Amino acid sequence: MWTVENRVRYNRDQLRYPSDLTDAEWSLVEPQIRPAKPGGNRRRVNVREVMNGILYVLSTGCQWRAVPKDLPPYPTLFGYLDLWMYDGTLDDLHTALYDQCRTQAGRNPEPTAAIIDSQSVQSAEKGGRGLILRAMMLGNGSRARSGTSWLTPRG
Structure with missing residues (x-):
């Protein structure tokens, strides 16, 4: 107030x-x-x-x-x-x-309850933020150095 x-x-x-x-x-x-x-x-x-x-x-x-x-x-x-x-x-x-x-506020510093909705579960199943960042970084290197070069079709 x-x-x-x-x-x-x-x-x-x-x-x-x-x-x-x-x-x-x-x-x-x-x-x-x-x-x-x-x-x-x-x-x-x-x-x-x-x-x-x-x-x-x-x-x-x-x-x-x-x-x-x-x-x-x-x-x-x-x-x-x-x-x-x-x-x-x-x-x-x-x-x-x-x-x-x-x-x-008179509360425990560690939360004792959590709310999980279907969107959160779907995001966690797919790997979430960490997987997205790793996937973005893999494409930045050359084919010779890339760990995913064998996945890339040649042609």
Whole structure:
């Protein structure tokens, strides 16, 4: 409910962009971000600004090249987004925030019930997302390197 205190809590007028993280939000996100790998160069980018840039693109729907100049460059933003998807950082962040929301609501962090409909079952039987991604990747290599080259009719 939009009470006076809730309006104050969710007011984002003091932020540079409405998609920027507040200090309280960043304190929840920061522990989930993995540190830079040892042995390489120091991380020269502010990770909070990277997260703000990614959230800006996601909230506005703008093109990567249209990211404002006061945020990190778009190749940096996209590179971190790609890395965090690959190494599981985004999954870990989602899980941590989801568990915290459930705990604040007085519920068990682990759901105890699930609803399965016929669409979900059909999708799981066919292999779902993982199988689709693997099938898409197989066609990208040359015939000589492809594990499916014997399936491709020659002619």
